[in-house]
Amino acid sequence: MQRLLSHRPTARSVRASLRSSLRTSPAVLRADLTASLVVFLVAVPLCVGVAVASGVPAELGLVTGIVGGLLTGLLPGSSLQVSGPAAGLTVLVFEAVREYGLGALGALVLAAGVLQLAMGALRLGRWFRAISVAVVQGMLAGIGLVLVAGQVYAMADAKAPGNGPANLAGLPRLVADVLSSPAALSAAGVGLGTIAVLVLWPRWERGARVLPGPLVAVAGAVLAVWLLDLPVARVQVHGLLAAIQPPGAGDFAHLVQFGTLGTVLAFTLIASAESLFSAAAVDRLHRGPRTHYDRELMAQGAGNAVCGLLGALPMTAVIVRSSANVRAGARTKLSRVLHGVWLLLFAAAFPAALGVVPLAALAGVLVHAGWKLLPLRELVPLWREHRGEAVVLSVTAVAIVATNMFEGVLLGLLTAVAKAAWETSHVHLEVCEGEDGLRVRAVGNATFLRLPKLLDQLSALPEDRPVELDLSGLRHLDHACGLALATWAESRRPESAAAPEPSGVPAGREAAGESSGVTRSAE
Numbered sequence: 001m002q003r004l005l006s007h008r009p010t011a012r013s014v015r016a017s018l019r020s021s022l023r024t025s026p027a028v029l030r031a032d033l034t035a036s037l038v039v040f041l042v043a044v045p046l047c048v049g050v051a052v053a054s055g056v057p058a059e060l061g062l063v064t065g066i067v068g069g070l071l072t073g074l075l076p077g078s079s080l081q082v083s084g085p086a087a088g089l090t091v092l093v094f095e096a097v098r099e100y101g102l103g104a105l106g107a108l109v110l111a112a113g114v115l116q117l118a119m120g121a122l123r124l125g126r127w128f129r130a131i132s133v134a135v136v137q138g139m140l141a142g143i144g145l146v147l148v149a150g151q152v153y154a155m156a157d158a159k160a161p162g163n164g165p166a167n168l169a170g171l172p173r174l175v176a177d178v179l180s181s182p183a184a185l186s187a188a189g190v191g192l193g194t195i196a197v198l199v200l201w202p203r204w205e206r207g208a209r210v211l212p213g214p215l216v217a218v219a220g221a222v223l224a225v226w227l228l229d230l231p232v233a234r235v236q237v238h239g240l241l242a243a244i245q246p247p248g249a250g251d252f253a254h255l256v257q258f259g260t261l262g263t264v265l266a267f268t269l270i271a272s273a274e275s276l277f278s279a280a281a282v283d284r285l286h287r288g289p290r291t292h293y294d295r296e297l298m299a300q301g302a303g304n305a306v307c308g309l310l311g312a313l314p315m316t317a318v319i320v321r322s323s324a325n326v327r328a329g330a331r332t333k334l335s336r337v338l339h340g341v342w343l344l345l346f347a348a349a350f351p352a353a354l355g356v357v358p359l360a361a362l363a364g365v366l367v368h369a370g371w372k373l374l375p376l377r378e379l380v381p382l383w384r385e386h387r388g389e390a391v392v393l394s395v396t397a398v399a400i401v402a403t404n405m406f407e408g409v410l411l412g413l414l415t416a417v418a419k420a421a422w423e424t425s426h427v428h429l430e431v432c433e434g435e436d437g438l439r440v441r442a443v444g445n446a447t448f449l450r451l452p453k454l455l456d457q458l459s460a461l462p463e464d465r466p467v468e469l470d471l472s473g474l475r476h477l478d479h480a481c482g483l484a485l486a487t488w489a490e491s492r493r494p495e496s497a498a499a500p501e502p503s504g505v506p507a508g509r510e511a512a513g514e515s516s517g518v519t520r521s522a523e
Contacts, residue, residue: 069340077296110308116301138396144373155191194364437466
């Protein structure tokens with residue numbers, strides 16, 4: 001309990017965090033202000049899209065985004081990471097709402113937030129620091145592919161078929177539908193025009209220093225749609241207060257069910273993993289303060305607890321918004337707090353202001369952001385110099401597209417572990433001529449992964465020469481290799497030779513590789 005209290009964010013720590021964010025130079029404030037507007041533009045379609053895909057009112061996605069900015073954005077942990085509703089939990093939320101009802105969603109999210117707070121207090125977040133760089137790059141690439149494949153449909157005011165593989169398979173049909181529909185063609189033109197501005201605007205360095213490309217691109221799209229009176233879809237928000245439904249006593253009763261506990265645990269683990277994996281990725285995108293994983297986990301837990309009390313969607317740190325925040329030039333956590341302010345003001349007080357923004361333009365911003373997450377230039381050099389890392393990157397990216405972020409990253413981590421085990425299990429044989437025959441010294445790490453190659457090398461030794469196998473150069477010898485080497489040494493022993501107990505080796509250790517004819521130094 002004392003540890004929990006020592007890690008719990010207090011009102012004093014929140015006020016100190018806000019004061020430190022405000023005590024910055026005008027240049028830093030200007031950078032954070034423009035970055036917050038960029039993140040706001042990126043967050044709107046994500047919040048609304050995740051909510052709709054989860055089977056809940058669109059306003060609940062905005063509520064989660066607002067809490068992620070105003071509350072989690074103020075708490076210590078990560079300085080530039082932005083939180084909100086994430087696509088990785090869409091399927092789980094949809095199934096939970098369908099089975100237990102919309103009212104029970106708040107109770108589930110609240111319970112998950114409490115578990116995250118406990119995990120952070122127990123210092124479990126630091127275990128997520130051991131993440132392979134290739135896995136992080138693969139995570140960014142996979143999310144970029146999923147983002148591009150999904151938002152291409154939104155650029156044409158069309159509905160995406162569903163998951164990553166379905167979205168990719170449906171692209172030819174989407175192209176045919178766009179070419180046959182004037183309305184879809186207009187929306188696609190708006191989206192492509194937005195992407196063109198995003199690509200060309202940074203080349204004008206003077207203008208890019210004043211206004212970020214996404215702001216110019218979206219403003220230009222709004223102006224073009226208004227002047228040409230194009231029939232394209234726009235952002236629709238009706239009201240936040242009516243959508244907020246705190247869970248009641250009956251909703252909390254679901255928590256005692258076995259199936260509900262599994263859903264809560266899934267929310268907790270997936271949200272925590274996505275947030276901390278994203279934190280590792282964001283830390284590699286900037287040179288500012290590094291993430292304190294335990295505090296970040298508690299900040300996410302506090303945000304999810306509040307989202308649960310409001311009956312909103314679960315929250316994670318979102319790499320798309322976070323990378324947009326870093327690339328837009330954010331310096332402090334003030335940018336993510338302000339993005340929550342803009343979400344609150346425009347969605348609650350001025351919903352009509354969002355109604356002029358075409359969804360195709362916002363989708364164009366996301367397609368451009370997703371494309372920049374793909375390490376296209378680094379992949380070929382990585383394949384030439386570190387082929388194993390390239391394999392881990394590719395496996396992670398493809399797995400995320402085929403499944404979801406959590407399962408994809410998990411498969412990527414397993415691939416990285418397998419690669420590390422293979423690369424560290426190097427072993428070679430040193431053959432020396434002796435007076436009585438050959439002396440073969442094994443050096444390195446002898447594991448079952450290298451056993452076939454090791455036995456092939458031993459089998460290639462001359463059959464008519466006595467061989468003494470020395471294992472003193474091995475740093476590691478697992479049971480499989482020890483048994484195989486002992487068996488090989490036994491087969492090479494002359495039939496007339498006696499089998500005395502090896503010197504200094506206890507009885508019964510022959511199976512471990514220390515039989516007659518096999519020597520190993522004491523460790």
